[in-house]
Amino acid sequence: MEAVVASKPVIKVAAICGSLRKASYNRGLIRTALELTKESIAGIQMEYIDISPLPMLDTDLEVDGKFPPAVEAFRQKILESDSILFASPEYNYSLTAPLKNALDWASRPPNVWADKAAAIVSAGGVFGGARSHYHLRQVGVFLDLHFINKPEFYLNVFQPPAKFDSDGNLIDEDSKERMKQVLLSLQAFTLRLQPKN
Secondary structure (H helix, E strand, O other), X not given: OOOOOOOOOOEEEEEEEOOOOOOOHHHHHHHHHHHHHHHOOOOEEEEEOOOOOOOOOOHHHOEOOEOOHHHHHHHHHHHHOOEEEEEOOOEOOEOOHHHHHHHHHHHOOOOOOOOOEEEEEEEXXXXXXXXXXXXXXXXXXXOOOEEOOOXXXXXXXXXXXXXXXXXXXXXXXXXXHHHHHHHHHHHHHHHHXXXXX
16 A cells, blocks of 8 residues: 655745845845755745846836836736745834835735735844834735734844854854744745635
């Protein structure tokens, strides 16, 4: 008799960083998440989606029901994903302009964010970017994004021991383990939200 082994479905996660800087700590969090999904978490296929090519939101750029090519490509990547991992730096108690711009473009009708699971991670000063989480969650409610509740991940980069190297790569093992727990929670929540076959 042959044993049938049920395998966990693979979910597609779009990873988006609100910072455009190459050595950004938040981009380092995305790189860590990508590494973890390749090395130690089965069932997650993650892709980093660059938001830097997106023009500033201007609905005059929508011509004959079509978006500019960079926007169309971005929207298609979001549409193809099952869930989203946001790395959201905190600028002036809020999310960054490039991230808000990406949120706005993908919310243009039809809203491609709708009914997707999401998680937020951040790294920064005293509060580790935590205040950007609150604003992003508020925006996400309107966009029909469904955020995981726990664990929360905001990292104070100035608290010893060192969290990142000079290239913005996460080197702190405890923080990598916390990131892994966020990804496992996102995976479980994404599968929970998907329709049963």
